[in-house]
Amino acid sequence: xxxxxxxLHNHTLLSPCGSLENTPRLIIETVKSKGLNIIGIxxxxxxxxxxxxxxxxxxxGIFVMCGAEVTTKExxxxxxxxxxxxxxLEFGDFIYERILxxxxxxxxxxxxxxxxxxxxxxxxxxxxxxxxxxxxLDDLERxxxxxxxxxxxxxxxxxxxxxxxxxxxxxxxxxxDALELSKYTTREQFVAQFPYLEQATFIQSxxxxxxxxxxxxxxxxxxxxxxxxxxxxxxxxxxxxxxKPGGKF
Amino acid sequence: xxxxxxxxxxxxxLFSGGSGLDNEIxxxxxxxxxxxxxxxxxxxxxxxxxxxxxxxxxxASLKELSCIIIVKGFKPEQETIDKSDExxxxxxxxxxxxxxxxxxxxxxxxx
Numbered sequence: 001x002x003x004x005x006x007x008l009h010n011h012t013l014l015s016p017c018g019s020l021e022n023t024p025r026l027i028i029e030t031v032k033s034k035g036l037n038i039i040g041i042x043x044x045x046x047x048x049x050x051x052x053x054x055x056x057x058x059x060x061g062i063f064v065m066c067g068a069e070v071t072t073k074e075x076x077x078x079x080x081x082x083x084x085x086x087x088x089l090e091f092g093d094f095i096y097e098r099i100l101x102x103x104x105x106x107x108x109x110x111x112x113x114x115x116x117x118x119x120x121x122x123x124x125x126x127x128x129x130x131x132x133x134x135x136x137l138d139d140l141e142r143x144x145x146x147x148x149x150x151x152x153x154x155x156x157x158x159x160x161x162x163x164x165x166x167x168x169x170x171x172x173x174x175x176x177d178a179l180e181l182s183k184y185t186t187r188e189q190f191v192a193q194f195p196y197l198e199q200a201t202f203i204q205s206x207x208x209x210x211x212x213x214x215x216x217x218x219x220x221x222x223x224x225x226x227x228x229x230x231x232x233x234x235x236x237x238x239x240x241x242x243x244k245p246g247g248k249f
Numbered sequence: 250x251x252x253x254x255x256x257x258x259x260x261x262x263l264f265s266g267g268s269g270l271d272n273e274i275x276x277x278x279x280x281x282x283x284x285x286x287x288x289x290x291x292x293x294x295x296x297x298x299x300x301x302x303x304x305x306x307x308x309a310s311l312k313e314l315s316c317i318i319i320v321k322g323f324k325p326e327q328e329t330i331d332k333s334d335e336x337x338x339x340x341x342x343x344x345x346x347x348x349x350x351x352x353x354x355x356x357x358x359x360x
Binding site for chain 1: 281282283284286287300301302303304307308326
């Protein structure tokens with residue numbers, strides 16, 4: 001087994017708040033030059049741009065975890081990852097149906113652009129992707145695990161759009177695969193605030209919306225190879241594998 | 250003023266926690282961010298919110314709130330109801346908006 005560096009929370013130009021410069025190609029080039037082995041693509045409530053990043057990543061030797069950052073009805077952001085493309089896209093369609101029907105105004109919220117490998121525009125989803133879904137936290141957890149996905153409440157230390165800000169604390173019986181910390185804290189700082197989470201698995205991610213924010217922090221994965229199943233086993237700490245915040249670049 | 254008085258005067262539906270209808274109301278707190286309620290509410294307050302997750306009961310118990318009023322016709326989840334019955338903190342409901350219910354509650358409590 002060996003150590004892999006992963007940054008599992010990144011937005012592309014498909015997210016309205018994501019920079020139009022954050023194209024799949026630029027993301028892969030940037031993270032490769034920084035020395036990451038694994039990245040996650042997690043646009044707001046959409047999975048559509050992730051497969052292209054995965055293909056480009058494969059050519060460059062970067063393993064890409066495809067997913068989305070879903071907004072629950074409590075407005076807590078949670079990461080969801082899926083192993084195969086069919087499940088990923090089906091989940092994306094499911095989520096798109098469940099977000100509020102508010103049209104995106106690009107002048108107010110930014111453009112939501114889906115592109116192909118030639119950087120030609122394929123689609124601009126009509127609904128505002130940063131709206132909340134009508135799924136409760138528990139609904140979302142069930143929907144992700146029903147599809148054999150990985151469920152990770154995002155940036156739980158943040159004072160906005162986090163499980164802690166919206167619901168006060170991490171529910172004791174919530175079935176998560178890991179908890180994500182933002183680049184603004186450390187595991188020690190967070191656990192000092194919530195000692196009952198001492199045994200939890202934490203990852204730490206950049207949540208990059210702009211090229212300059214890519215690969216700010218990373219998670220260290222100790223496992224056999226960079227695959228979805230190995231990452232899941234590392235999050236669960238099976239047979240000596242582990243995942244832990246690796247710190248800043 | 251007791252929880253049962255505001256339930257009657259504001260015509261609120263009782264979802265659960267009926268054994269706490271005689272809890273004394275000392276004031277009100279209005280917020281949908283549970284971290285904010287945990288940090289800033291005081292014991293005895295009636296809490297107006299649109300959140301329905303079971304964590305609202307954990308916070309109501311921790312802060313010894315008198316009751317929770319859920320607005321806009323939202324309904325508490327089953328686990329939230331069970332915890333409310335267990336802890337004797339009533340969960341009440343109204344079809345009205347947070348603005349209307351808070352205004353009416355303020356009028357009642359300030360007397």
